[in-house]
Amino acid sequence: MAGDAREQRRVAWIARVGVWLVRLLGWTWRIRVTHDDDMRRLRAAKQPIIFTLWHGQLLPLLYHHRREQVVVLISEHADGEIIARIAESLGYRTVRGSTSRGAARALLGLAREVNDGHDLAITPDGPRGPAKSIAPGSAVVAQRTGAPMIGAAASTSSAWRLKSWDAFVIPRPFARIDIAYSDAVRSTAADLRQAAADVDQIRRVMDSAEARSGG
16 A cells, blocks of 8 residues: 555656656747648637657647647546646546557547547557557547548657657757648448557548658
């Protein structure tokens, strides 16, 4: 019990410091957004969007879309708890789980959020990689709900890159960040089984977003 309490205090402390650091860094970043026409059109029509993004580019995109009540899928391990608290402090909603472990429950939760009118953000290579690999979770939710998918990518002029599986990017103070989006695409799968097997569609939207961001 004492160990659990210490761990909870550790997580809470790291999350508080993390939020402060993200806000401080983000305040200095120079963000330029391109190719967001489809995103703006869908939001004007109050159509939920399923955003896909690489895990390593999470930080600048998390900052840019803060306070928008986007739903993010966060893993249930200890590091995931820290990320979840930081995301919630920045104005995100969270669903716990992953597209590999506890996938069915997590995907059902995400589908409910879409049906309630919320945008989603899913990292198809998270939470453990390999980097830029594809898990089919976003395609499954898109097939189940009919919501369109849009790839999101960020490139930065100067950044620290962690020695982690995803080479996690932390843009340096005053870095220029280029954020771009793919065109919106809808699932063409006839059923959930076909959607789970179709990772090429996710790869195409991610490749398009990265090319447009200059990454």
